[in-house]
Amino acid sequence: MAMMRYAEALNQALREEMQRDPSVFLFGEDIGRYGGVFKVTKGLMDEFGESRVRDTPISEQALAAMAVTASMTGTRPVLEIMYADFMPLVLDALINQASIYEYLWQNVTMPFVLRTQGGGGAGAGAQHSKSLDSLVAHIPGIKVVAPVTPADAKGLLKSAIRDSQPVVFLEHKLLYNLRDEVSDDPELLVPIGKAKTVREGTDVSIFATSRMVLESQKAAELLAQDGISAEVIDLRTLRPLDLDAITASIAKTHHAVVVNEGWRFCGYAAELSATIMDFAFDDLDAPVARVTLPDMPVPYAEPLELSVLPNAARIADAARATLK
């Protein structure tokens, strides 16, 4: 065990997997000499050379399409897309390419990972602050994970690299400096598709991923002050969903709040709400509450941005409302 930043945990995962498997290689903008704008790939070009750690031109569309076919032909590429806001540029590669071949051709595998980071709170403006989770979670055949702790970041990235299917790995710009204990066992993997109960409770279940888990935990503290016992579940994987964890918690609490930093309409929180409708309707005593960004661009100025991002207070309010 060692204390390290979320970014360092990712770096360690990449290093270990590259040491273990020579078919793993990294490419992306500014990831080589500079080590990545969030420093996740720091030192890796020095260790593994310019062929396995490549700085690329600004060409997201082709890069993603190349990751798909490189992964079909004997390598395990890990592509960094600098901001989740640029995911629209890679969606053709995911929707019209990566999504279809496992079904059409069957005897191909596509073991690539697309890492990106999204989210607001850094004053980066409308084109650099979005969470577009539902765009990728909508795509059949693509797994999507979004860890919040350094340990899960490391363990899930290692699982993603070893997975035989495409995995989109969602990071958050405000998490990179978060420090916590991380195992140095290079075989410790965190399984894709398993949620984690980060706080047990009996009155209301709060489901979240990525940075919103932290806000949900704070919300649970606020609720505790009012005598409300909130269970907080870190889904960790957006697709495939850990249905058992969701239904088991709701069977206990009968109330649910779903939290996602992206837009509300057709957003990831809508799927969570609909999934709960499908599988836990009879256990629900109140409608599921969605806490999301309002349906608008992320503004730049601090008071504006802080007004729109989902936070502990809004989550707690939503939980209280379901209990009314």
Place this chain on the structure above:
Amino acid sequence: MAMMRYAEALNQALREEMQRDPSVFLFGEDIGRYGGVFKVTKGLMDEFGESRVRDTPISEQALAAMAVTASMTGTRPVLEIMYADFMPLVLDALINQASIYEYLWQNVTMPFVLRTQGGGGAGAGAQHSKSLDSLVAHIPGIKVVAPVTPADAKGLLKSAIRDSQPVVFLEHKLLYNLRDEVSDDPELLVPIGKAKTVREGTDVSIFATSRMVLESQKAAELLAQDGISAEVIDLRTLRPLDLDAITASIAKTHHAVVVNEGWRFCGYAAELSATIMDFAFDDLDAPVARVTLPDMPVPYAEPLELSVLPNAARIADAARATLK
């Protein structure tokens, strides 16, 4: 009134709006000399010339971005994207460009229309048969419509062209030859944001758009044979939603089926389910049933494709299940 095909109704809408307003112009692949692969723009280049009706190179990404700024600077572009499957290529223009400026700059308007057609049933394979409704419906500041009748096709396209906001206009390849009465009053507009009850009923509400309205109507016939009275609501507009029509119907029937030809997970049907959860939970006697494509690529061979497309039988089954 005149009988005409859905494609002709669209053609008439374009012609009338181009006659009325010289700032309206059309561009897209094969829309000029050839008149469009679905013949929607037939004869318009002859009538309006090569400047206002342009054949373009295969460059969806730039075309969409150009529609955004052309619409900011004095014209009303109508862009045809040949297949909805190519929408990933235009999403950056919608998400990172069109979506943000009305909020950021306020004194700009973006009166452009992006027409496309999607859906399965024509043996066009995994890259030419998709409905990606939720990808566009997720975007703030963009209206999305999907008419099923020739009359609505004409009336909504005219409204879309006159709207000051971006409108994505979703057609369906299996609807172009559908014939029905269409008004020749050039001022008859169908308002964006208003649903239409196409069949009244008391036991269960079925909500659909585009070709799925036809399947829902057939499902209502099947249900009627079992003595079940289904109400079928053609939403017509995917965004902004006609909430009143949805809640009023559920208040009457207490059961709902939501139908969408796209994928299930994070799909448009999920939003409908979540919206009903938000606004009509107390009126529901059973969970909302989602009828969608399974989460997989659209297969080519006829028996495979017909097995995955949502149809009347599956809708009727879902309705029966909600009434159990």
Place this chain on the structure above:
Amino acid sequence: MKNSPSLDEQLEMHRKMVVVRRLEERLGELHKAGKTRGPIHRCDGQEAVGIGATAVLGASDFVTSTHRGHAHYIGKGVDIRGVTAEILGRATGTCGGRAGHMLIGDRDKGMIGGNAIVGGSIPAATGMALSIQVRGTADVAMCFFGDGAAQTGICHESMNMAGLWKLPVVFILEHNQFGLTVHHTVQSPVADLSLRAAGYAMPAEIVDGNDTVAMYRAVATAVERARRGEGPTLIEAKTYRMQGFSTSDMGGYQSDADLADWNRRDPIQVSRGALADSVSTERLDQIEAGAVAEVDAAVEEALAAPLPTFELFTRSSPYATAPEAV
């Protein structure tokens, strides 16, 4: 002449062209008889491009193709019976009827694969070339793409990276004068698209796309260069699409003069002419008859084959949305 095909290779190219031509003709008939599904993109008149270019490749080289891939499939060695059955949506098709004619892939043959997103074949081959370079083998990747596809952004991005990293990829621009129904002069202000290669520090060559031997020679040089680690080449093959864009094309925009002109340069006739000195007419007729019979048999077999049946995925499927979902 450097890199000329052997006589055997030339005969094999000839045979494969006839296979493809016969397939296209039979598909045309089957379409008229209502026995096909969806639009089918025939490559009549363009066979020499795909057959000539793939003749240079080995089994472990990769090819990516387009919506108009029949010659590429056959060229790279995919079984004609599987291809035919796939086009006809049969369970015995190369992809079990799931893919259809635009998306045929055969991993074992290195054909992965058809791609109906215009431009999609270009980064696909470039990504395979990247994989080859990272793994350090001497294979090459080849992509086919059209004059229409050359206008896509992803073409630019891919060629820039291929030139920058000297990737072992051969770009075959199949310039058949049209992108769907639109003439190339309405899609680009330059007629010879290969002049863009200079912008990627990449050598380029314009080749007679109706001549298998010319294609073979130019591509062989490009493949050798790629295998030596010297990077990509752009081959612009000038040819002409003798049929409509697809079986649903209503036509009317191709000039009779052009059609007559290009008909005189039919690649199968060009190939016959080139072989006339070395091979007897009888032998050529026999090869052609064999090819025709092979296709006809494949068509009959496919028509008699069962349609696929659908099975919904289980939770172990990569498409499952939840580990426990059905």
Place this chain on the structure above:
Amino acid sequence: MKNSPSLDEQLEMHRKMVVVRRLEERLGELHKAGKTRGPIHRCDGQEAVGIGATAVLGASDFVTSTHRGHAHYIGKGVDIRGVTAEILGRATGTCGGRAGHMLIGDRDKGMIGGNAIVGGSIPAATGMALSIQVRGTADVAMCFFGDGAAQTGICHESMNMAGLWKLPVVFILEHNQFGLTVHHTVQSPVADLSLRAAGYAMPAEIVDGNDTVAMYRAVATAVERARRGEGPTLIEAKTYRMQGFSTSDMGGYQSDADLADWNRRDPIQVSRGALADSVSTERLDQIEAGAVAEVDAAVEEALAAPLPTFELFTRSSPYATAPEAV
């Protein structure tokens, strides 16, 4: 010399460059003092490109910009006070603090606008040029973009259409040697990106981007050509980014020799040198002092201005998801 700026124009360009430089320096200080928000992209050393190119334009011409747009904003006449307040996130900013420094737009000035999606400015101006052509006015659209942006697919698609349709657009490639932290030699195999213009049948010129007068002349020729309906031009302005990529750049990859070299060619010094014969040192000092004072006043004013307050949309908002929703 043809298309040379008048002395007044030259002095105004000089003044504006000093405005921009002072703004950049003040932003650097404010950043260090923790008074800015998010990354800020300074253009120290590149001022002559934006100021020289926009000096040619009229009020009804359009400009689109990048994440590094301060010189473009000021050049096109956006009020320095609004720009400064916007960068500092104030209610008095050009966009009320909603946009931030990368996304400033001012419709009335024809600056629409900044764009932080790399490559985004290119189709944006091309689309405006299409609008101009459809409406038949004599305006032009101009976009700025970087050497990094030149590798994006959308650049290719846009230039092809501009060349094909002879759109009235002027492409200003601001070649500052880096895309973010990556040197241009690691992004493209060709150093002079303007050689790609031939692939779009478009004239191109390489210009000293540190010389406002050279920029003015080349751009004036291009603008005239566009207004005459003769189509687009690509201007490749060679310059250098004297600061980090943004205020969060940790640096370490720009060589001291290069920095020293380009420092000797500081565009403000080049401009002073060019004006030395016609204008007294006192007059130049006075102009510069005025520019500095204007910026300092704008900064003080912005720092004292109120922060914006948030109001949630009503149902009449374009962002409402339902006509009746709040």
